[in-house]
Amino acid sequence: MTNNLSVVVNADAQQVWTMLREPSLVAQWHGWEADDLADEIKQIYFNTDVVEGPDHTSLTVNGGDIFELHPVSGGTEVRITRVALDHDSEWADWDEDITQGWLTFLHQLRFALERHPHGHRRTHFVTLPGKGGPAIEKLGLGDLPPVGEEYSLTLATGEKISGKVWFKSRHQVGLTVHSYAEHGDGLLIVAEQLPIPEKRPDGGSMVIASTYDLGAHTLADIRSSWDNWKAENYGS
Structure with a gap:
């Protein structure tokens, strides 16, 4: 199991938050081009179950995983905490795939914001x-x-x-x-x-x-x- 789901992005927390809360910007780092990408983004990040932290430093996405933003030397640490595994869930067998996917997407988020913020x-x-x-x-x-x-x-x-x-x-x-x-x-x-x-x-x-x-x-x-x-x- 991958435990270190975090990256430090050379940007302030507000810039990172914007990348998390605008669908067109989420598409620049989440996943890859696909016919259902927009629907997937809506389901994960903009579903009615999604909870924004009042200070815009935490985001609980659909499914319960939590993004947290922490100012650090050199920018903002973006950390994802996985929800506890439900062994009876239809997604239980794919839990490590989801974890690995988050790791991939965190590095794509960092790259998009640091190298191509308007690309x-x-x-x-x-x-x-x-x-x-x-x-x-x-x-x-x-x-x-x-x-x-x-x-x-x-x-x-x-x-x-x-x-x-x-x-x-x-x-x-x-x-x-x-x-x-x-x-x-x-x-x-x-x-x-x-x-x-x-x-x-x-x-x-x-x-x-x-x-x-x-x-x-x-x-x-x-x-x-x-x-x-x-x-x-x-x-x-």
Whole structure:
């Protein structure tokens, strides 16, 4: 279980709060592009069960998980406290997936606010079955420098990428990628998914590539490289 669900964002608490309370801004860090993203955001962050703290430093989202904002040296710590697991819930088997998802989204929140506070991201999302082997290793991301240091490598997809290591955890890696943005950089996150008996017995992986202001052809090339690599290594 992942216990450290927090990031320090180089922004004040009001800026972070705004990113949590405007649907169009939540879409810049929660999840990835999908037909049902707007509905998902509404259900999680703007449902009638959602509770805003009176001082705008806490937010209890639908389901009971709590965002807390704490001013610290260097900005604002954003912390998520998971609700106690209900073993009878339909979501019980997916509890660790939800925890890992929050970790991913916290790092996407930090990236959006620090690097592209007024940007509009375009994403490419890839799911991979577990039988093909861990994606982090297959992509060549198993031996990265420490967080904050620069890297330069060629992914197994054939893409040559460079930037800095954004974060690393037990099951995830995040990299800034210069070629994923016209100005500045984009973000690549690769996350391993743990096995779930009878539902996902072999585990799996997911990839979220967040890009900014790229031309249509450049974005299409990035998407094609990921999709072709998936087909070659995991089947269609």
